[in-house]
Amino acid sequence: MDILCGAGVGGGSLVYHGMTIQPDEEAFARSMPSGLDWTAFDQDFYRRVERRLRPAPIPRDLLGTKQYRAARQFHDQVLGKGLRPFRVPLPVDWDVVRRELRGELPPSYSTGDVIYGANNAGKRTLDVTYLAEAEATGLVQIQTLSWVRDIERDRSGRWIVHVDRITTGGRVAVRRRIVTDALFLGAGSAGTTQLLVKAKAKNLIPDLPDDVGTTSLIGFGLVKPLGEFRYDARTDDAVLHWKQSYDADLTAAIRDRITGIVGGSLLIDTTRFDTTTYHPLGGAVIGAVCDRYGRVRGQRGLYVTDGALIPGSTGACNPSMTIAALAERNMDAVLPEII
Numbered sequence: 001m002d003i004l005c006g007a008g009v010g011g012g013s014l015v016y017h018g019m020t021i022q023p024d025e026e027a028f029a030r031s032m033p034s035g036l037d038w039t040a041f042d043q044d045f046y047r048r049v050e051r052r053l054r055p056a057p058i059p060r061d062l063l064g065t066k067q068y069r070a071a072r073q074f075h076d077q078v079l080g081k082g083l084r085p086f087r088v089p090l091p092v093d094w095d096v097v098r099r100e101l102r103g104e105l106p107p108s109y110s111t112g113d114v115i116y117g118a119n120n121a122g123k124r125t126l127d128v129t130y131l132a133e134a135e136a137t138g139l140v141q142i143q144t145l146s147w148v149r150d151i152e153r154d155r156s157g158r159w160i161v162h163v164d165r166i167t168t169g170g171r172v173a174v175r176r177r178i179v180t181d182a183l184f185l186g187a188g189s190a191g192t193t194q195l196l197v198k199a200k201a202k203n204l205i206p207d208l209p210d211d212v213g214t215t216s217l218i219g220f221g222l223v224k225p226l227g228e229f230r231y232d233a234r235t236d237d238a239v240l241h242w243k244q245s246y247d248a249d250l251t252a253a254i255r256d257r258i259t260g261i262v263g264g265s266l267l268i269d270t271t272r273f274d275t276t277t278y279h280p281l282g283g284a285v286i287g288a289v290c291d292r293y294g295r296v297r298g299q300r301g302l303y304v305t306d307g308a309l310i311p312g313s314t315g316a317c318n319p320s321m322t323i324a325a326l327a328e329r330n331m332d333a334v335l336p337e338i339i
């Protein structure tokens, strides 16, 4: 299983499609950790994410163009099966797509190239939303081309971040240490989990909870957290252990459902040839490794803020909106502790 992650200022949002979907109450309750108040998410935290990213579904004039014929066809096939299709909100400036179609901008959305990143400023990625807002406070400094190799707790309980400053070619230019009282991990499910698994195996952070590293991988359907990152001393890295059988039933159920709508001949499941996921979740989950607000248990000043907190799935929906809503909620609780 390969995990695809965005690497850059803005993380996964640089390359994601941007499907911004809120799970319904039942799916949320079935998949998210207990103790999260659905009503507060519905009325407040999801709404905050919407205000920042301003997701909107594709307008009908664009859906009518030849570039979106496949989407129209699928929509009609879904309707034909008596199901209710809906247009998924995306954090996209649809006027930019109109300009692409008029030939005023190089195509990106209208060709599907958007998953390699969009250079025409039409997507509200985190670098131009959340991170830009944070920088505008004057209190935040973003350091690019920096790879965190290890994290460590010193004898006085402070946190040491071992950072490699790299060149654009990936060569390590300088090795640095940053020392801090509070450390917020936001390296994504895979990145945060790798750092914690390494720290545990190398005893850089003594007494980390035992469940560090247990992960799920596919954000579709309600999956069980059966995968695991394990430390490999040879490569000094945390390596994913995952068997395809873990989600075989779920994959078959999704395939059957889609085949029932479009017919088998039209369906190509690329993950059968190259097993990949865009939606890693878990590794430092709420309840096992972290408390309800992302504080790592037994480790004062160490916090997890990303998809590593979420066990299993985000209510069978694409995960980014729930990851962001959870971060909004947790920051309300933990920031007053350190400011």
Ligand SMILES: Cc1cc2nc3c(=O)[nH]c(=O)nc-3n(C[C@H](O)[C@H](O)[C@H](O)COP(=O)(O)OP(=O)(O)OC[C@H]3O[C@@H](n4cnc5c(N)ncnc54)[C@H](O)[C@@H]3O)c2cc1C
Residues within 6 Å of the ligand: 004, 005, 006, 007, 008, 009, 010, 011, 012, 013, 015, 016, 017, 018, 019, 020, 021, 115, 146, 147, 148, 149, 186, 187, 188, 189, 191, 192, 195, 278, 279, 280, 306, 307, 308, 318, 319, 320, 321, 323
């Ligand atoms: C091609 C693609 C399409 C997707 N489409 C959708 C979609 O339509 N809708 C949806 O909801 N989700 C989608 N996703 C998933 C979504 O992007 C992720 O769920 C989301 O970005 C996870 O957010 P995060 O904050 O947990 O971590 P990330 O967004 O992964 O951010 C982690 C950041 O930390 C950095 N990092 C990691 N390790 C280190 C380290 N050791 N040192 C320094 N930096 C580090 C990474 O480079 C990255 O910038 C897609 C993902 C991909 C790859």
